[in-house]
Amino acid sequence: MVKRSISMFVLSAGVILAIATGAVFNILPKFKTPQIISPISQALTPASTSTSTSTPASTPASTPASTPASTPASPALASALSSSPSSATNSEHSVHVSDSKALTLYDQGLKLYYQRQFTAALDLFNQALVIDPLCYEALNAKGATLAFQGEHEQGLALIQQALVLNPTFVYGHFNLGLANELAGRWDPAIAAYQKALQLDDHDTWSYYGIASIYGRLGKVDKVLEYLQPAIALDPDVKEVARDEKDFAPVRMDPRFQTIIKP
Numbered sequence: 001m002v003k004r005s006i007s008m009f010v011l012s013a014g015v016i017l018a019i020a021t022g023a024v025f026n027i028l029p030k031f032k033t034p035q036i037i038s039p040i041s042q043a044l045t046p047a048s049t050s051t052s053t054s055t056p057a058s059t060p061a062s063t064p065a066s067t068p069a070s071t072p073a074s075p076a077l078a079s080a081l082s083s084s085p086s087s088a089t090n091s092e093h094s095v096h097v098s099d100s101k102a103l104t105l106y107d108q109g110l111k112l113y114y115q116r117q118f119t120a121a122l123d124l125f126n127q128a129l130v131i132d133p134l135c136y137e138a139l140n141a142k143g144a145t146l147a148f149q150g151e152h153e154q155g156l157a158l159i160q161q162a163l164v165l166n167p168t169f170v171y172g173h174f175n176l177g178l179a180n181e182l183a184g185r186w187d188p189a190i191a192a193y194q195k196a197l198q199l200d201d202h203d204t205w206s207y208y209g210i211a212s213i214y215g216r217l218g219k220v221d222k223v224l225e226y227l228q229p230a231i232a233l234d235p236d237v238k239e240v241a242r243d244e245k246d247f248a249p250v251r252m253d254p255r256f257q258t259i260i261k262p
Contacts, residue, residue, distance in 0.1 A: 095165070095166045095168075096134045096135075096136065096165055096166070098132050098134070098135040098136070098137055098138075099131050099132035099135065101128075101131050101132075102128040102129070102131040102132035102135040102138060103128070103135070103137065105124045105125070105127045105128040105131070105138070106124070106125065106128045106135065106137050106138045106141060108124050109121040109122070109123075109124030109125045109128065109138070109141060110141055112124065113141060113144070113145055116148075118145050118148055118149055121141070121145055122142060122145050122146070125138045125141050125142040125145065126142070129142070134165060136161075136162040136163075136165035136166045136169060136172070137162070137169075137171075139158050139159070139161050139162040139165070140158070140159050140162035140163075140169065140171060140172045140175055141175075142155075142158050143155040143156065143157070143158030143159035143160075143161075143162065143175060143179060144159065144175040144178060144179060146158065147159075147175075147178065147179035147182045147183070148182065152179060152182060152183035155179045156176070156179045156180070156183070159172060159175050159176045159179055160176070163176065168199055170196050170199045170200045170203055171196075173192050173193070173195045173196035173199065173206075174192070174193065174196045174203065174205060174206050174209070176188075176192035176195075177189045177190070177191075177192035177193035177196065177206065177209050177210075178209060180192060181209060181212070181213060186213050186216075186217070189209070189213055190210055190213055193206040193207075193209045193210045194206075194210070202233060204230050204233040204234045204237065205230070207226045207227070207229050207230035207233070208226070208227065208230040208237060208240070208241075210222075210226040211223050211225075211226035211227035211230060211241075211247075212244060212246035212247065213246070214226065215244070215246040215247040215248075215249060215250055216246050216249065217249075218249035218250060219250075220250040220253045220255060220256060223247065223250050223256065224255055224256070224259065227241060227259060227260075228259060231259060231260075238259075238260050238261075238262065239262075241260045242260050
């Protein structure tokens with residue numbers, strides 16, 4: 001009886017031990033899996049963050065690099081324009097010699113300017129100034145072009161810059177007179193034309209410019225004083241004067257009619 005009870009106890013203990021062992025093996029994998037996955041997913045985050053932070057680091061480097069490229073020539077022009085009048089006078093024999101490529105573009109633009117194709121002319125003058133910012137010929141022509149387009153102040157400023165670079169530039173003084181005339185400033189216009197004539201007393205169109213201003217003012221004596229030498233230098237001026245609206249106030253005067261007669 002005792003032996004039988006012991007056998008039953010041993011058998012029951014074995015069954016309980018087997019059940020407990022199976023339960024342990026079923027539970028353990030459920031806890032191991034999350035412990036492996038979470039460190040891997042966290043490790044990906046710093047890698048992506050470091051990639052994104054490297055982009056701003058390269059952005060500031062590109063910004064300063066582009067800035068100097070847009071203003072390489074400004075210091076040269078600013079330096080030339082800041083020279084004192086006395087130094088400009090003393091350096092008359094060392095006037096800037098404009099770049100040949102810039103002058104070629106200037107000549108092309110000037111032909112279009114004379115044909116009143118102002119937009120196309122302006123483009124060529126700008127191209128010339130990119131090549132040579134000190135090309136006073138292009139500065140002068142650009143100023144006159146802008147004056148014809150109604151940008152009087154900007155045009156006058158450019159012409160004056162050209163004259164700082166070359167104070168004896170006759171065409172610059174002529175255009176200074178023209179731009180002032182277009183702006184309705186008679187006295188400065190006449191003074192600029194007269195300065196051109198001081199430098200070159202054979203400058204036909206400076207005579208004509210003064211005559212046209214006096215024509216607007218109805219001063220026939222002054223018209224004759226300046227129109228006659230213009231005609232003497234170039235007889236074709238007669239034909240231009242016959243169609244000139246500026247001479248409308250004096251057109252019927254017999255003396256005016258006499259000098260423009262074919």
